[in-house]
Amino acid sequence: MTTNFYGRLPNLTRRSLMAGTAALGGTLLVPAMARAQAPQPRTGGTLRVVMPYNPASLDPIAGRNNPDFNALLMLYDALISFDPKTxxxxxxxxxxxxxxxxxxxxxxxxxxxxxxxGEPFNADAVVFHIDRCRNYEKSNVKSDLTVVEKCEATGPYEVTFKLKFPDASLPATLADRAGCIVSPASVKAAEGGNVDRNPVGTGPFKFVEWQDNTLIKLVRNTNYWGDAPYLDAIEARIINEHNTAVRAVTAGEADIALNMSAQQMAVAKRDPNVVAEATPSMIYYSAFLNYGKGSPLADVRVRQAMNWALDRPVLNQVLWGGLGGGNCSMFPSGFWANDPETENYYTLDVDRAKSLLKEAGFANGIEIETHTWADQAAVQRQEVVSAQLAEAGIRLKVTPSQPAQAMQFFLNEKKGHMLLSPTGGNPDPATAYDRHFAATAYRNAAKLELPGYRELADASLNTFDFAARQQVLYKMQRFVLENALHLPQFTSAGIIVRSPKVHNFDFSLLQRPRFHKVWLEA
Incomplete structure (x- = not known):
């Protein structure tokens, strides 16, 4: 019998998410799939997609930014999938x-x-892929599989994972990057095993070309094992400037723009010839902090001061048009692992922030070296966050760059104290914590764990009973907030602008769309 851990959890429905958002002063979100008497699907056509971020890599285990999935799930299937709504x-x-x-x-x-x-997918291919996830020099998913002692083929179409300790979240991990299976033959044929720019999966579309920062082309996989894709091809243009991306749709030069912000949604809603939609999302905006030795953020009082200095409901309203959630949790209101008692642990208190800075020896304020993304929306977020922090004497010295470069500077080269970035989109909440705060986590620039973290993390992974696991995750939420391990700002919504001729698109709660059932009206 199949064990589906999520089957024992209450559904995270769009209704519950929308109710949680509205409770925080948000605007009712428009379901992306709601439409009256939609015409019948048709086969054919090239979907012209606009996305603001160039992928870090088309090798699923080598990238780390969530927008990479705009392209990845065109090319790859994972071992395990997930319902986009629940x-x-x-x-x-x-x-x-x-x-x-x-x-x-x-x-x-x-x-x-x-x-x-043309190579077969089988148990040997999965074992090769999992071993590569764990051992490849450029793999960014090693920490996701630290629980795995061994993965072995126990039949031509069966693999068995032997674990070092119980881990209830492993099936969800196999629905993520580590589960997106790459052709072993393509890896063996590539110099150094580098398939960043030559992706070969089992997905509904096949790779044609990638013009860096410009265009990605794909064609239908005519040998796809599942329901045949409707589209003949996809052309994904990379346009960093969000307003330009929306203009491409309104001008009829593109069919759909992904990862837009509230400002573009407001503009697009004034055009009767396009559809602007916002859907609930597990993505949230935060800042990764380097609290290692030698950093001013090693002092918990400085981290707490930064958190007390933010007015999150205002950030949500100003930066996201009230479409998100203005709390300090990693998860939306109403999500089963989000403790409502602590989701608003930090509220605006500038005097308290100043007092904590003074206790930490920064009575005259402090400067924080900060990396951020360089696109228009990211710059605006940085400016608003900077202005709020400045009220408490916290000054940001900002270096903007493209997402992959910003991650490289802060997480690989250990430059600066903080990285402002969207994050989230993890199928399992325990995984979400461990990917940010475990000593081995890519997003943990300090590469250290605070005392007490590991015990809670292990309990969240080792506990299979839903009610007990929920209570452990509530304790984890409190621990992360009390220790101010990051700087959460607001939860987002998934915003797209599309032609009304685009049908059956679903951004999903994780903002990871699959395009094999999308079709174009004639």
């Missing part, structure tokens, strides 16, 4: 998965699937 786990390349015991996960694989290069 995050309930679903079969994909795996037909079933079951914990034989708390440290043994058995995964049955789909037969008759081929990679884009």
């Amino acid at each position: 995050l309930e786990l679903q079969p994909m390349l795996a037909t079933s998965w079951e914990f034989a015991d708390p440290t043994t996960l058995v995964v049955k694989l789909r037969e008759g699937v081929e990679f884009h290069d």
